[in-house]
Amino acid sequence: MVITPARQQYLQLKAEQPDAILLFRMGDFYEMFDEDAHTAARVLGITLTSREFGRGGRVPMAGIPYHALNGYLRRFLRAGYRLAICEQLSEPGKRLVERGITRVLSPGTIDDPALLDAGRLNLLLSIVTHGALVGLAWVDVSTGACEYRALPADDSVGLAAFIDQLDPAEIVGPESDDLEIDTRVAIRPITGEWTVDSATRLLTSRFPGCEPIRPAGALAVAVLISYLEHGQPDLLKALEAPLPYQTDGIMVLDRQTRLNLEIDLRSRDRHDLFGLLNRTHTAPGARRLRTLLDRPLLDRNALGRRLDAIEELVGDTPLRSGLAKALSGLLDLERLAARIATGAARASELLALAETLEGAERVRDVLDGRAETALLVELTADIDALPAIRSRIRAELDNGSSRLLRTGIDRRLDLIYAAIDRDRDGIAAMERSERERTGIRTLKVGYNKVFGYYLEITRAHRDKAPDDYIRKQTLTNAERFVTPALKEAESRILANEERAAELEAELYARLVRELGDSVATIRTTAAALATIDALVALATVAVEQRFARPVLDDSTVLHIEGGRHPIVERQLPYGEFVPNDTRLSDDAPVVILTGPNMAGKSTWLRQVALIVFLAQVGSFVPADRARIGLVDRIFTRIGAHDDLANGRSTFMVEMLETATILHHATERSLVVLDEIGRGTSTEDGVAIAGAVVEHLIERVGARTLFATHFRELAEIAADNERVAALQTAIEQRPDGLVFLHAIVPGIAEAAFGLEIARLAGLPTAVIQRAQTSFGKTTRAIPTVAAKTTSAADVVRERIADDVLAVDLANTTPLAALNLLAEWQQRLRAATEEPIGPRALLVAEDQRAAQAD
């Protein structure tokens, strides 16, 4: 087999980036070969074919058209692949086209706005083990913001939870490490040698003013830098000095709790807290809001500053709506700043920068002299609308003509353009001069993309063409020619255009470089705008959803009046969400809540946790009034879910989660338990749940909300004055149960399991069987069962009356048949469609679906 030059070129380029899929530009397609072709066919769903490189050298191939590149890139990146894009660097001719890798992309190293999700951080994470520690460093290359942290290596659960919270798009780690961490994105092993010494040296040279970083963190940052250097060294120019991840003053919230409370499901289709609060007008604002939700605070002063600002925005409608108007339409200043730092910014991006800085000025004008609270005043001062930069961009970039830079910026460039103009005019003028010279009145000059400029003579005059005319193309009724003079002018134009392009690129690069001096200021302005946007969003939601400012203090009190679940409330029709109070204090920090399924237990538990969470984000809360002693951590154990992937049963998951709570909860924590001990036998369940509650009361003293079916647990409350027993209010009526969704003192009488099973449409035979056999051993069901005269029974009775009322002597067989048909129909309808309670059930289903 002969290796053709093209194949050889491919293999060489592939060797430069062996772990990337190589997209090899051939004409109008990007082709992938060998293993890459198989991968592409699988991931992108494109056809796998093959191509012959010389005799016998057939290899698998798959290709994508050049104009659809971005769409396919997005799919590759979402699937986690690293990509190298190879372009043709010379014009196609007789010889082999020169090719080279122009871009390397991976999920965590995207800076092209076209490939990014505007409202989300896109993080590249590195993980390095160093003794008993694991160093983590992460960067969003689209903004350049970088942070690092070290965690103990033996806490793989904690590590996994933290990584999950970061939600990185890509993870890299030294090949030599073999960490067993459960991450959603596989760790990409990279080769290299990193020592603490070399890492520290690298960091001090790159970030001279930066505080010294401890070994684990330094190694992680060094790995991050090596990875970027290997593929996209330009991105490093935007890299900001790494900052230690702030854990002081930040409330920890584990992954399961975030999911249980539906804080940020990172999904467009599902309702979550982020979706409710995201009334931001800019992409950086949306990202800032996400960060606020990611990092609830423990510091009362910091929270007070946020709440003050929001209170001012809530109270001053003209200020709030003025800011909303000024913010809308602003572009992503954070990412623009990074594009300028890396030098990748296109002219359109610079013009966008100028426009957005003008917008920043409008935002400042709205705030200036009006905003009074400390945080807003500080943010206002942070905005620098950089008028000099704006006018420089506007002065140099030509936003209208075919030229990149305006006339008058550079004399050499103007001269080249003048020469191009002269030559083009010269060619245009040839129409007249050549007509005169040849005497052919129909002679025309023209241009087409393949042959360039030409002179065209109709067929009739073909013989009059002078000797210096060189034939280029024959059409049906015309001939096209070039002359030496025309050719000369054309090649001068081409050469000048090339010179102009080079010079322009140079001048443009200089402009971008000089703008780079202002990147730090732009970033400060961008950060201020993002925070303002997030605060305005929180204030807007507070006004529209009637949130109230919580009172925060250092007590362990939790008093909520008229608390609501903000997401469930939005899903229900007007007025149908029933608000509830919550009162936990030092004396009675524990609540045991009993009540049947679907009566609103879970909603209440989550709503209390969400209100505390929102308060510590610094937001107003969905309640009439709230006083909250700051919480150091919110623990939740809600719902049943197996972890089949790890071979854990529902019960095992329950117990693991409960163990975490018992180990980590303090007297400042908020613990929310929804049903524990359900995944095992009733006896064991009650025993375990009882012991857990006792431990929480006696040893931990955390504010605890415990919902359970086990009546026995609620009876603990009777014996312990530190526990309050609450139940969900239910009204029993002749036509069924009504769940009032009100939380009231007391212990629920019954679980109403059978009633609910019946409402849910369990076959009547099963229900009856349950009532007769199981009912003997279980309390409370008979009282309910006795009252359940179903709609079907009523219909049956009425039909019986009708049958008796028929006068058989005066009924024809046909009429009798019709009557029979009608009765049959009524009976069917009655058994299939229980009336009354069914409607309730539907509403309940929705509520339950929300809550789960």
Place this chain on the structure above:
Amino acid sequence: MAIRVLPPPLVQRIAAGEVITQPRAAVRELIDNALDAGSTRVEVEIAAGGYNLIVVHDNGHGIAADDGDLLFARHATSKLASADGLDAVTTLGFRGEALASLATIGEVEISTRHSNEQVGFRITSGGARSPIARQAGTTVTVRQLFSRYPVRREAATPVTEARAIRRVLTHLALIHPEIGWVLRIDGRVALLTTGGGLRDVIATLEGDRSRHLLEVGPLEVDGACIRGLADGPNPASGRGDGIVLSVNGRLCDVPEIRRAIARAYADVLPRQRTPRVILTIEVDPARVDANVHPAKERVAIRDVAAITGPLVDELRAMLGRTAHSVSGQRSLALDLGRLTGMGVAEDRSPYHADGWQTRDIPAGSLPALRVVGQIADTLIVCESEIGTLLIDQHRAHERVIYERLLAGESVEADEPARIAIPPRLVSALEACAIDAQQAGWRWSEFGLDDVLVTATPPEMDPGDLPDVLAQLATEPKHDIAAATACHAALRKRRPLSPTTAVALVKALTQTQTPATCPHGQPIILNLDRDFLERQFGWR
């Protein structure tokens, strides 16, 4: 008071036949109920102007479960027991017709819970009823209003209705500032107040532009109490909602009081200019007849003169208390500027007729005219038998050129001209290539950035092509002929010689459609007799 059916004689006394003719009326009736229930918050949501959906949600005392079955019965109300009651209505609703009427013209669902009861209920106009858990208060949902009355549905477009409903809510928010109001139109919050003083609410609704309003009252007179906010003698701008009145909490018009306000402002404001006045009037219910208008939009107050006299005095005193800074020089030109949307008054040369002799132009598509002069270097003034005409010189010229272009006039260039086309205009160039022939342009492709222009419309230069394309790019709905005409036409703020003006007007009278420019904008404003009479108040 429980709901009961009104005795027949009372039924006959009640004026209205058909109560609800438009969604806005339904919204008003339902809001009246919400206010009668002592609500402190009222939320309204509409979709498609209320034709598809109206929700009125309140936090009032709700409806007792025992009253549920009579909700949709006609002339059933909890608010009026006998004919005596009608003489002193203290509630906004009283006829017992709103829900009954709504139930006949749409699908109504009521979800409610009385504050004294634990369980609420939901009932539909179809008769289904079920118990539910909910907050105290009432939510009325009306779907498919007028779906069986297609004529009514066409009476007003959803947009018009939405605007009207928003106006009603705005006025209600002003006369009941203590209540929190929310209006959602097609899912978006269109109005939101949180309850407070009138000044807070007006700042929320209108921002700083209503800051200058002055306090009126409280004025106690003849058993009535009047208070509110009103314009000073020098109102900020013509915009605003005019006079908003309420009597005993009902948003309504009292023509006598409206006239009294006009009287008070007569010598401070230009005539025909309505002042901004928001007044709430509390008066003995026995003196009020709210039943004079089917939609309760107007009320009559017995012995109203006893109130209006002191009100005029109070307003005059208030106006006198503030510095009287009204300028007597509100020129007609300024108002015209507002009327036509052109900042004419900003111009330095408002009028010149030096050297102009009146010139007659015979009738064409316009009546016979006499050109008199030019205003603001922008408008040509003409007299005619139908009135004084102001002609926008730019648009007039545009029309003239446009019709010539459509006639197919084209001028061959002596020599093809090479014109560079900026890349952003290439798509405009390609899009209009076919129309261009029609409009007198001819060009061929010439190199990457260039075209070779071989023919142009009359009076155009090949070099105008990029500008025409740029113009075209900003108004994709129009064709290249319109863009060319616009570019070629005389600009605003150009002084014209009398000869030019006359030639232009003459040409305009020769066009087919002299009244509208190719972009569909008016060319001529006619200050006819009627207009002048209205503006000067001669009538």
